[in-house]
Amino acid sequence: MAGSTLKIQDLHVEIEGNEIIKGLDLQISGGEIHAIMGPNGTGKSTLASAIMGHPSFEITQGSVELDGEDVLEMEVDERARAGMFLAMQYPSEVTGVTTSDFLRTSINANREEGDQIPLMKFIKKMDKQMATLDMDESFSTRYLNEGFSGGEKKRNEILQLLMLEPKIAILDEVDSGLDIDALKVVSNGVNSMRSDDFGCLIITHYQRLLNYIEPDYVHVIMQGRIVKSGDAALAQRLENEGYDWIKEELGIEDERVGQSQEA
Amino acid sequence: MAVETKWTFDSETVKQWAEKQEEPSWLVNKRLDALAQAEHLPLPDPDKTSLKRWKFTSFEKIDAEEPATQSFSDLPQEVSRLAGEESEVQNLIVQRDGKIAYHKVEQELEDNGVIFTDIATAVREHSDLVEKYFMSDAVRTNEHQLTALHTALMNGGVFIYVPKNVELQTPIQTIFWQDDVKTGLFNHVLMVTEANSRLTYLENYVSFTEEEANVNVVTEVYGGQGSEVKYGAIDNLESGVTSYVVRRASLAKDARIEWALGQLNEGHTISENTTYLMGDGSYGDTKTVHVGRGKQTQNFTSDVVAYGKRTEGYILTHGVMKDNATSIFNGINKIEKGGTNSHSEQTGRVLMLSSRARGDANPILLIDEDDVTAGHAASVGKIDPIQMFYMKSRGLSQTEAERLIIHGFLEPVVGALPIEAVKTRLAEVIERKVY
Numbered sequence A: 001m002a003g004s005t006l007k008i009q010d011l012h013v014e015i016e017g018n019e020i021i022k023g024l025d026l027q028i029s030g031g032e033i034h035a036i037m038g039p040n041g042t043g044k045s046t047l048a049s050a051i052m053g054h055p056s057f058e059i060t061q062g063s064v065e066l067d068g069e070d071v072l073e074m075e076v077d078e079r080a081r082a083g084m085f086l087a088m089q090y091p092s093e094v095t096g097v098t099t100s101d102f103l104r105t106s107i108n109a110n111r112e113e114g115d116q117i118p119l120m121k122f123i124k125k126m127d128k129q130m131a132t133l134d135m136d137e138s139f140s141t142r143y144l145n146e147g148f149s150g151g152e153k154k155r156n157e158i159l160q161l162l163m164l165e166p167k168i169a170i171l172d173e174v175d176s177g178l179d180i181d182a183l184k185v186v187s188n189g190v191n192s193m194r195s196d197d198f199g200c201l202i203i204t205h206y207q208r209l210l211n212y213i214e215p216d217y218v219h220v221i222m223q224g225r226i227v228k229s230g231d232a233a234l235a236q237r238l239e240n241e242g243y244d245w246i247k248e249e250l251g252i253e254d255e256r257v258g259q260s261q262e263a
Numbered sequence B: 001m002a003v004e005t006k007w008t009f010d011s012e013t014v015k016q017w018a019e020k021q022e023e024p025s026w027l028v029n030k031r032l033d034a035l036a037q038a039e040h041l042p043l044p045d046p047d048k049t050s051l052k053r054w055k056f057t058s059f060e061k062i063d064a065e066e067p068a069t070q071s072f073s074d075l076p077q078e079v080s081r082l083a084g085e086e087s088e089v090q091n092l093i094v095q096r097d098g099k100i101a102y103h104k105v106e107q108e109l110e111d112n113g114v115i116f117t118d119i120a121t122a123v124r125e126h127s128d129l130v131e132k133y134f135m136s137d138a139v140r141t142n143e144h145q146l147t148a149l150h151t152a153l154m155n156g157g158v159f160i161y162v163p164k165n166v167e168l169q170t171p172i173q174t175i176f177w178q179d180d181v182k183t184g185l186f187n188h189v190l191m192v193t194e195a196n197s198r199l200t201y202l203e204n205y206v207s208f209t210e211e212e213a214n215v216n217v218v219t220e221v222y223g224g225q226g227s228e229v230k231y232g233a234i235d236n237l238e239s240g241v242t243s244y245v246v247r248r249a250s251l252a253k254d255a256r257i258e259w260a261l262g263q264l265n266e267g268h269t270i271s272e273n274t275t276y277l278m279g280d281g282s283y284g285d286t287k288t289v290h291v292g293r294g295k296q297t298q299n300f301t302s303d304v305v306a307y308g309k310r311t312e313g314y315i316l317t318h319g320v321m322k323d324n325a326t327s328i329f330n331g332i333n334k335i336e337k338g339g340t341n342s343h344s345e346q347t348g349r350v351l352m353l354s355s356r357a358r359g360d361a362n363p364i365l366l367i368d369e370d371d372v373t374a375g376h377a378a379s380v381g382k383i384d385p386i387q388m389f390y391m392k393s394r395g396l397s398q399t400e401a402e403r404l405i406i407h408g409f410l411e412p413v414v415g416a417l418p419i420e421a422v423k424t425r426l427a428e429v430i431e432r433k434v435y
């Protein structure tokens, strides 16, 4: 099989002494699109951030490997250069640094010293991807995320995805706050990445996005664990029936983390 | 206050030196008077910085050698590159230790009666004009020991005079280069812009050795009614240089000045920038960037003082602190009684890159008038770890991410510099200072 494999085993994550992720297993390979669904506060962003190396989270147990390499031993930037990408739910603003400068520096950071992307090639690629995402030209010269609307920030995250072409991407709520047109545009962007070389984990609490990006696997997260997995039909059922039937099935009263009663 | 030197500059020496340069008698007398005052005047007393151990007068002479030639190609490359390609040079004076090393003016200046000459020539050829303004109002001889010494020993600088209604298209540039560390540099920039004139000016202060040296800089700008000045500066003196820098402007009705100052000296520095909004409707905008590193101690003061009605005064200061450096940033917006309907704003931000560095931002508003609007904001902070995470998650190393963050942080001032080539130059200096 082409592409890379991200393998998460028995992952436990704490913040300030509270365990948020409590033994999570997941494997994502090139060519696969996974979706993690779950109500608010169930640990989705914690999972995504911890995998990428967010400084606030502590991994207390378990392993994350990319093609057999220990991801947890890597610096954040090493993870990125190894082919991982996280589209963040709340991307930071960087004043005084244009989106275009940031992207070019990032692309070059992912390339060898003597192999920097030629400026014209970069501009062409950026123009093309901005067109895919229906973004105004002015974006490239605006300061990174500064004063961007919620929707603009999401598009900008996807722009970075398209420009950096990672092997494994985690998209944390890239659909929140998007109207239907924007949702289609963002989905088009993600779909344009689909190939055997690209594996993706889409985090959302609405099924809506999955109408446009059809997942191969759907997982439900509650209380910091994957409690159910299935195919696209599972997402459809959640859309129609909500989460209550799963809670009932598993005897969960409060799906959020921190209120755990063992099932 | 202790003067740490055996005083080698007695009045007889100064008198002979001044007369040898054929200075007019008003200046010779002003120098001698200043020298006498310097002996008993105290050092300046900048807020929160003690100058007791600073060596402002460790130089041995005030008269450096004349450069052998004045041709561009004889300038050392590290100096000439500050001006760019010779073919692109417009109006430029380069001085080495106060002596002319290169001088070029465009026809535009001559056609419009603009004076742009070294200060030594100016005192001979435009004596009345220089006398009217030199160390008389915006900066005065008797403020403290260093202003008095400045008048007494002034040995470099330029005079710029733009007549009424002349809107200069080509910028005026200077490079003040200290080469001989034994010669103290007392550099004076005197700028007079008459009514409704326009001028863009850029200066560089540079040196390249780490030996102990002294630089004393005074700029006086007299902005006539309705005139507009864009004033850019890059201070980049080496670590052995103890410098005192004061740049002030006094503005008549509806006059404007925009300062963009890159304060990037490597040694101990006292630097003050003040705009006096004397006339109604006058406008002052000060933007400064600063990088402190190594063991240097610096004290920066930015003042805008409003006397006129309907004035506007803005101060924006961004500083980056590294290593064991200490910097104090004092920003003062003052609105005097009578400055009705004036507006003032001030923002000071300091980015700390090291826990051993010290950076203090002290914004002060002094308002003696009711009918005004004013605001200020100050912050001292570190790089946000979440922001760092975001940037690293795209593959940038810690160093690359910091570099971008710092450039971005300083961009409001770098971007305000009036000439593209100078922006690039400032970005370069920052780059070198930060890494």
Ligand SMILES: Nc1ncnc2c1ncn2[C@@H]1O[C@H](COP(=O)(O)OP(=O)(O)O)[C@@H](O)[C@H]1O
Binding pocket: A015, A016, A020, A038, A039, A040, A041, A042, A043, A044, A045, A046, A047, A056, A256, A257, A258
């Ligand atoms: N920075 C933080 N500090 C303290 N608690 C946090 C922090 N981030 C998340 N949490 C807690 O972790 C739990 C899961 O949050 P999160 O991962 O953001 O959920 P989701 O993305 O599924 O909505 C919540 O109870 C939240 O309060």
Ligand SMILES: [Mg+2]
Binding pocket: A044, A045, A046, A089, A173
């Ligand atoms: Mg979340």
